[in-house]
Amino acid sequence: MADAAPPSKSRDLDKLLLRPGNLVGPSFEPGVQLRDDLQEYAKVLVVGAGGLGCELLKDLALSGFKNLEVIDMDRIEVTNLNRQFLFRLEDVGKPKAEVAAKRVMERVSGVNIVPHFCRIEDKDIEFYSDFNIIALGLDSIEARSYINAVACSFLEYDSDDNPREETMKPMVDGGTEGFKGHARVIVPGVTPCFECTIWLFPPQVKFPLCTLAETPRNAAHCIEYAHLIKWDEVHSGKAFDPDNPDHMKWVYDEAVKRAELFGIQGVTYSLTQGVVKNIIPAIASTNAIISAACALETLKIASGCSKTLSNYLTYNGVEGLHTKVTEFVKDKDCLVCGPGVLVELDTTVTLQKFIDMLEEHPKLLMSKASITYRGKNLYMQAPPVLEEMTRSNLSLPLYDLMDKVPKDILHVTGTINKDNKKSSGLRKLRVIFKGIDGVTDMDMAGGA
Amino acid sequence: MAEPKTKYDRQLRIWGEQGQAALEKASICLLNCGPTGSETLKNLVLGGVGSITIVDGSKVELGDLGNNFMVDESSLGQSKAKCVCSFLQELNDAVKAKFIEEYPEALIDTNPSFFSQFTLVVATQLVEESMVKLDRICREANVMLIFARSYGLTGLVRISVKEHAVIESKPDHFLDDLRLNNPWPELRGFAEAIDLNVQDPVAHKHIPYVVILVKMADEWIKSHGGSLPSTREEKREFKELLKARMVAMDEDNYKEAIDASFKVFAPRGISSDLQQIIIDSCAEVASNSSDFWVMVAALKEFIANEGGGEAPLEGSIPDMTSSTEHYVNLQKIYQAKSEADFLVIEKRVRNILKKIGRDPNSIPKATIKSFCKNARKLKVCRYRLIEDEYNNPSLPELQKYLTDEDYSIAVGFYILLRAVDRYAANFNSFPGQFDGGMDEDISRLKTTAVGLLNDFGCNGLTLTEDLINEMCRFGAAELHAVAAFIGGIASQEVIKLITKQFVPMSGTYVFNGIDHKSQLLSLY
Known part of the structure; x- marks a missing residue:
């Protein structure tokens, strides 16, 4: 009979990391070295410290990772406590990232978690390049889109337009709503990125204003009338704040009046909050399921100890239990994970002129652009100190600012104006200067 | 607030x-508080279940310490049940949390009546022999039971309850109950009073599609010998008629009518799922029938009489x-129609209760109302005893799964999860539990799995x-992640x-x- 191994905290994980197998990833090299490298070198960023983020931090800390960071701009609220298990009533009002990091470190010795209490856009791109894997526990499409663009911006293509493996920044992404959720793996250049399959997240349907104003039929119509029309009529200039209880009460009272006027039933305070704040119901169990799937995939990507999810898992527990894996395909023309938008320029074009051009470019439509080249800030719109420092570059030719390299990658961040909607975004550009030796027509073939 | x-x-x-109140009344027993059990309870404690009892x-x-968040360095050497219990209590002080330091296997063998005090038992990481025993105990005591097991990169979850009837099944997508294929007199009368040819364009585009469809269907019936559109050609023609009535391109009500016209053509009567429920032998009620089946019996009478083949209106x-x-x-x-249907059913429920010798008012009005509202969506779930499934799994299903590419790994794990228990019963450890001797463990597990398949009668089928x-x-x-x-x-x-x-x-x-x-x- 075989001997029992000496006691180890890694008792269970060791079975997977130390033993060879046949149903594993292509890069799998089992052994103590793998386990130690995972602990020492693998760095994972968890984006969001909410329902999914709390679970992810716990799951990753107990899956062999020791270097974690977490970023979240929110503070703890009472309504988080039914699922965000790292928070207690006395934590209400404190930054989520900080409390979550502290609680996990208290319980799992040896794990180091660095919290970042800020917006994801507050960090420069280089911050994100530091991580081996980015795990997303978010509830907004915009935030997912942003991180996706950042991770994809690191992707470089070789001269045959094949993605270079060492520049791929894998992501795992989870999302839940009530008894439903999804978990997915994104390897830029290999799997579809978030933007390739953006159609999976259709925009929320809004009520037509004429319905609200003229023919309300249900409680939600009355609430949105008070929130979107009546508020502005009465409080000219004062913005509605959904987190202000007085504002919410006012909307509720107005909605009740309107419902009475039209003989409509069903306006409650709870519904008013739900409609105005677009509250998505959330429970502990669904978050646990989805985060666990994401954490398991993170472990598999980092270690190769098993195959990985390819590439989209959906869970639905409403009627029975359904889990399904779908293999979505990449959009080869994707502006975000593709080789980058091709821009041809004369060597005389100044940085200012280039920035103006981005606003008009049909594939970019980006205003207020900040420009970085190989980690160097060429022009920054904010903060004021940086703006001042980089302002003098505006009048210089971009060609000179890019060290007279005839063809290279630039990163631009700014406001994207698409379909009358503004969102912050990041785009990768392939800049080619015309009339420079070494640039042939061949290089420009296959441009995006 | x-x-x-x-x-x-x-x-x-x-x-x-109501759902929350049910949770707060529930008492849950957990067997084994490794990570699988601890994580199950964590989600329930956060949601606010009444009480938990941890047995380990x-x-x-x-x-x-490497796989369970509910224990830490200071817990080393202490009772696992106690440590997990105290951490879980931290999550929600509204929950009554207690622990019993005892092995579940021992409790199953020596004190079966222990389990009857609970609403539900969550049994984690049990081997087959204990599962079978516990299942019999809980079935007898009418206690809900759920098995959960994590094993490497596989695992299973299995519910065992004799019968679980659901009134509020809350499906995501369910066809609304408009009766456009069978409008009752009041709906017809309402539609008649509205003029589809009204001159005012604002009024014209604000006639609800329900009214448009009722009137147009009526018109159709009159010119087609009393029958609704049934062939593809007729259905297309009906939609063309609707389109012809539009006076402007922006009439959303007519667009909605065209999209919803299938509701006019839909067959009358109840779904096959509901049919199954009303012909169930439990719908022949006796004094010990559950409230659910008493209401089903009333529903059955309603459908056959006042309902004219239909369930009560939602x-x-x-x-x-x-x-x-x-x-x-x-x-x-x-x-109004829904309320009228409810009153009929309520009366029938009270009569049935009287007939079977029970208090006619023992089922609250609100329950009957909810039952009527959800009559089309009722669900009855029944679960076989684990022992029956294990001794006698549905062979055709098993064979189908084993040869289906999408299922082969999952069913392979199902068989192997049983094989490792048989293995452990023979060799006192699980295959590969200790380092060294892996080749021997592999060949033994293979022999065990083949033996299991032979016992099922699945000769010739093998696992990879x-x-x-x-x-x-x-x-x-x-x-932990699993x-x-x-x-x-x-x-x-x-939940x-x-x-x-x-x-x-x-x-x-x-x-x-x-x-x-x-x-x-589904190995039923």
Whole structure:
């Protein structure tokens, strides 16, 4: 009979990391070295410290990772406590990232978690390049889109337009709503990125204003009338704040009046909050399921100890239990994970002129652009100190600012104006200067 | 607003006050508090279940610190049940948490009546022999039972309850109950009073599509010998007629009418699912019948008599383009019919109760009302005893799964999860549980699995070498991420069972952590 191994905290994980197998990833090299490298070198960023983020931090800390960071701009609220298990009533009002990091470190010795209490856009791109894997526990499409663009911006293509493996920044992404959720793996250049399959997240349907104003039929119509029309009529200039209880009460009272006027039933305070704040119901169990799937995939990507999810898992527990894996395909023309938008320029074009051009470019439509080249800030719109420092570059030719390299990658961040909607975004550009030796027509073939 | 309500706001929006009250009344027993059990309970404690009792006889070892968040360095050497219990209590002080330091296997053998005090038992990481015994005990005591097990990159979840009837199944997509294929006199009368040819364009585009369809269907019937459109050609023609009535391109009400015209053509009567329920032998009620079946018996009578083949009207209508006045009046007409149907059923329920010798008022009005509203969506789930499934799994199903590419890994794990228990009964450890001797473990597990398949009568079918190797590599490891997944699923099903809302899973859920092609196996 075989001997029992000496006691180890890694008792269970060791079975997977130390033993060879046949149903594993292509890069799998089992052994103590793998386990130690995972602990020492693998760095994972968890984006969001909410329902999914709390679970992810716990799951990753107990899956062999020791270097974690977490970023979240929110503070703890009472309504988080039914699922965000790292928070207690006395934590209400404190930054989520900080409390979550502290609680996990208290319980799992040896794990180091660095919290970042800020917006994801507050960090420069280089911050994100530091991580081996980015795990997303978010509830907004915009935030997912942003991180996706950042991770994809690191992707470089070789001269045959094949993605270079060492520049791929894998992501795992989870999302839940009530008894439903999804978990997915994104390897830029290999799997579809978030933007390739953006159609999976259709925009929320809004009520037509004429319905609200003229023919309300249900409680939600009355609430949105008070929130979107009546508020502005009465409080000219004062913005509605959904987190202000007085504002919410006012909307509720107005909605009740309107419902009475039209003989409509069903306006409650709870519904008013739900409609105005677009509250998505959330429970502990669904978050646990989805985060666990994401954490398991993170472990598999980092270690190769098993195959990985390819590439989209959906869970639905409403009627029975359904889990399904779908293999979505990449959009080869994707502006975000593709080789980058091709821009041809004369060597005389100044940085200012280039920035103006981005606003008009049909594939970019980006205003207020900040420009970085190989980690160097060429022009920054904010903060004021940086703006001042980089302002003098505006009048210089971009060609000179890019060290007279005839063809290279630039990163631009700014406001994207698409379909009358503004969102912050990041785009990768392939800049080619015309009339420079070494640039042939061949290089420009296959441009995006 | 009171604190607890705010805390539970995001879940009250799913299961409401009634669901929450059911959770708060429930007492849950957990067997074994490794990560699978601890994570299951964590999700339930956060949601606010009434009480938890943790049964585990083991002490915390170093290895537990690597896979269980509910224990830490200070727990080493202490009772695992005690440590997990005290951490869980921290999460929600409204929950009554206690622990019993005893091995579940011992309790099953020596004190079976212990389990009858609980609403539901969550049994984690039990081997086959104990599962079978516990299942019999809980079935006898009418206690709900759910098994959860994590094993390397696989695992399973299985519910065992004699019968679980759901009134509020809350399906995501369910056809509304408008009766456009069979309008009752009041609805017809309402439609008649509205002129489709009204001159005012604003009024014209604010006639609700329900009215348009009722009137147009009536017109059709008159010119087609009393029958509705039935052939494809007729249906197309009907839609053309609707289109011809539009006076402007922006008339959303007519667009809605065209999209909803299939509701006019839909066959009358109840669905086959509901038919199954009313012909169930339980619908022949006796004095010991459950309230649910008493109401089904009343429903059956209603369908055969007043309902004219239909279930009671649900009473709510979807939003649609309409003037406020028309919409509100339409709502009232649907509500009135729904209320009338309810009163008939209520009377029948009271009569049946009297007939079977029970208090005619023993079923509350609100319950009957909810039953009527949800009559088309009723669900009855029944679960075979584990022992029956294990001794006698449905062979055709098993063979189908084994040869289906999408199912082969999941069913392979199902067989191997049973094989490792048989293995452990013979060799006192799980295959690959200890380092060294892996080759021997692999060949023994293979022999065991083949023996199991032969016992089922599945001669000739085999599992792949790769999967058997993989099972030995797992060595009964309980990985945290897998345990959190399995525990998440288990807690979700517990919530559905306790709140009696939504539909719990049927069959055995087998987790496949290799490529996530997990499956629900129905071996009934």
